[in-house]
Amino acid sequence: MGSLLGLRTCSARRGYNRRMARVMSCIPRTDEHLSRVLIDTLPNPVCIVDSRNRVRFVNRRALGILGDMSPDELVGHSLFEFVAPEDRERAERDLERCTTHFPSNPHEYHIVDRNGERIPIVVTAAALACGKKDECIVCVGAAQSLDMSRGREQLPHSRGMMYLDILRHDIGNQLQIILSSIELLMENKPDECKQSELLSNVLEAVDCCQKIIGYTEDIERLVVEPLRPRRVDLAVRKAIVGIYEERADVDLQASLGVAEGTVMADRFLESLIKGLINELCECNPRKDKWVSVDIDETETEYLIEVSDNGCGLQPNSDRSIFNERNVQDSPGIHFCHAIIQKYRGRLSILEPVLKTPHRGIRARITLPRSESSRIS
Template sequence: MNDPNDPDLVGRLKERFLEGTNDPIVILNHLLIVRWANSAAINLLGDHAVVGRTWNLTPEAAAESWPLISAARRAADTGSSYMGTLSKPDSVWRFMVIPLRVEAEGTIGVGIHLHNIRELAIAAGHTGQAPTEWRRLFEAVDHPTFVLDTEQRIISANASAVSLLRATSEEELIGHHCYELFHHTDSPPEGCPAAALIASTSPEPQSAEMTALGRVFSVSTSPLFDASGKLWRVIHVATDVTEEKRAWDAAQLYLDILAHDVANYLQAIVFATSSMQQSDNHMRESLVNMVFDSVDRITHLIARARAIEGLETSPLTETVLQDVLTELAEQIRNEHPEVEVKSSLPPVACVVLASEYVRDLFECILENAIRHNLGEDKRVWISLKAVAGGFEVAVADNGPGLTQSEKKSLLNGTRRFGGVGIHQAKIIARRYGATIVIRDRVDEDPQYGAEFAIWFPRPPSLRTEAT
């Protein structure tokens, strides 16, 4: 029978107990070299828990374990205990770091104990405060709000965020990158404020207007730092400004019509009527025709502007893009025989949620490509392909092309450059959660014409099938 006072037996019992627990435990010496770790610690921390491994690491080398390793280093330096939270893709751990002291020698090492608090963290928002108190504050934010890690993975989400993303629970979102769920892409979209904040050498609040899920959001992001001053978390708040944006766009559209197109046609009328007083009968007839032509153009312009009055109330239904594009390509060939139209459409149906106004969207883009091409050999290319999270329709031409400044101005309603058509196309696209990008038909060589790329999100009902 074993002697209960045998020190070797006591040591074996301690080790058996520490090894048998599900909680990771690590013991370091005063040089921060791992001297012992149980299986749970090795499973959680990997190479960082291997005996003989040093914890004198840089934040980059420590990676996601940095909050724990940083706390261990401070405990060894100061002789004080520290607590904190360590987040993994599928778990959240509360850790306690305790300096191990011998009266005659001082701190001889560091003991670390971690406990899985994922369920508590979900309820408490990963702050360590009382669940009911913090959660009440978190849910009081009336806008979709997320807590992200430094790789833009969702750590926590309030009820508004869960509802927006049509999830059944917060757990369904945790661990996913925010851009996967918002934009259905494999990387952050251009202009993402969270990505800009994380990439900054001096993280500070960032904001931007982003289109996602068929809506327009004013997104603000704010940094949270750990005890060492390193970026730890990002607070991401998305305020839905769709209705305000649509009202603004409508006002800009009519301002664009008055300030740009109508003004141009009225100038032509003034010129024609003024010239009549000094012209012979033959020239007078030509000038009268100019007046009538300008009036016709104004009438057409007003009709075009009013054509999308029902855009916001029109129901969105599953629409096959190939059907719309094929019909429009044939229409162009009939109405503009001088234009060569080439289409490249995949055989598999590309289905998006849209209304009858999707036809107006493409007409605006195509009309712009034809009207501004003054060359004799006019060509238009229409293509369609599946891309990350949806489909891309590209309309290219061999016209004069656009400078970088013109590309930016053309999609900026406040600049009123390029007429009403493109502005109207942008309004229609936003209704469908689509985005428009202008680029060179030949990369970095605008003299060969422009290309308008319209990205449509894949309908939610079809995303599972696509993946």
């Protein structure tokens, strides 16, 4: 089966979609009854259409949107009968492209429900894994999920948060499909070398899905949790201890020049510091990698500087890994930006710490002092 949403959003490796396309093209055609039983249990509205966009199967959630007909009565109807007239031409083009490659973004349309009302939906789709490409799975993002996301438009970075929220709802479907693909691989027993490669890619996809789900759930909690005075020096210490416990591949160095520094933050302060350290570790290919964490202060701010001995930012990258607009490169960095924005701070990239061929990244988090800790 195909992916219900392109996983490039949750993978830092650019070639992931191409590899997944090769993976899915190798999976043998499955029993249709098994496929439909699986799809019928998915939480989002899903339907299967043929190469002419005629409905072949709809799950129970889709029936509530497409009309009063039974599943058997819907079979043979064009999917675009239910799309608003002004969106049909664009929807046909988008779905046609989905049969040849994995979409990198969800497509937004309107459908006309049984009462004649226009409902906004988000559609993601991909070709089923068969050489003829004669079927396509279409997954409809829950309309109420989209409405909830749009209600957050006054929040910082709402567009990125909206896409993450939509992804969180669709990613659960994708996990079920990927895991069922593992079972099908085991049943069909391809050659051992190919089987190992397929399983490795599928498990990586599952791991990416789980990380994305975790980030989006944290962002939801981040939005509603109130700010309170937090000790920034203690947060840095806890983050360093946490990294020591979780990672054995990095040497941590620390210089804590602040005692009892207070900022207005929440329980995600440690997550912010740990997240930035982890991002540098993931970008550093060296076996002898180290990360330095320093904290300093000015009259109005605290400065948390994190640097490493890695290869630094790639030429012409425009510092993209730390660009809050480029969510596709790293959901972790996007989460860091969301936290910093809430704390009214900023994340900046300084000149490399090492003047050698292995020039590291040097990132600084700047957080304002709380009123009680300002130096008069």
